[in-house]
Amino acid sequence: MRRFEFVVDREHAHAVNETFTGLRRMRVVALLVAGLAVAATTALLGSGQAWGYLLAVVCVLVAAIALWVALWTPHRSSIEKLYQDGALVPAVVTETEGSGIVLLALVDVAEPTAATRSWALITRKVRTLPGHAPEPGERVPAVAVRTDSAPRQVGERWQLVTAMPIAWGTRDSAVIERARGEITEVEWQLLAANLSLAARVRRTATKRLLLDPQQLPGDLG
Known part of the structure; x- marks a missing residue:
């Protein structure tokens, strides 16, 4: 992780x-x-x-x-604990609406002990996004936060996961840029190629869409 x-x-x-x-x-x-x-x-x-x-x-x-x-x-x-425990993940702005900004993030929803990874696209609508331009394609480093109200899961996957922007924890643009640089270009490109799926993800009950492992880049397999 x-x-x-x-x-x-x-x-x-x-x-x-x-x-x-x-x-x-x-x-x-x-x-x-x-x-x-x-x-x-x-x-x-x-x-x-x-x-x-x-x-x-x-x-x-x-x-x-x-x-x-x-x-x-x-x-x-605890704010520090949320950032400390969450995995660093990429998110991008997909669209802006009157009441906020829609983010599309790439997260691994598999348990750390799972034999294989389970990548999914998730969406989150936010009201504010300091330190970022609210434009489609804007790269937003974030951490994955489990929002389950109890430690439950289905199989080896967590069901409720959301993305929490690094920009919600710091005003320092250098920190945001450092986080952005620690995410691989493969992940950013995968999100950019799937921006059109954001609307489909938002229509799901859990606001997430599992990706087919056969269609993932080798670095994420």
Whole structure:
């Protein structure tokens, strides 16, 4: 797995990093759900009805799951950890819309221990992209971030993966350029050749499209 090390600008990241914002919002929602479930449990137990006890058990389970998510999220939402754990991947701007910019990224969704790699195209719509020109073909170095709410997978592939631009973690254009240079030209060219697939990828439920290994360049096989 290719990693990219740099000093994260926390102030900048807190202001623009949409992945971090989403994880923080998840924690708030989880805490709210847990609170409501606990309140409902108390009310149901006080009802003295058999059906109330059964529903109270369900509410306890909901509260336990919500609390687990709330405790899990801060561990995953450390900005430095997100960049440290993610593999460096290429992404390119495919189009700009009134409400944001669409990125197409090339990621390996296979588990590190898998016997073979599993390359896929994924898309992500972002609101801001500092340090980059919002023009089709703009090369955007990023890291792959797993957004699963639990450590689950299907076979040897992770199901929920998104791309987090390096530019969301630094204002330094030299860092962005260094990250861009560490990605092979083969990968950049593969993305450029598949820009037309972005719309198709966006229509999928998981916003990703697995690539046929037989049609990949030898360096990615």
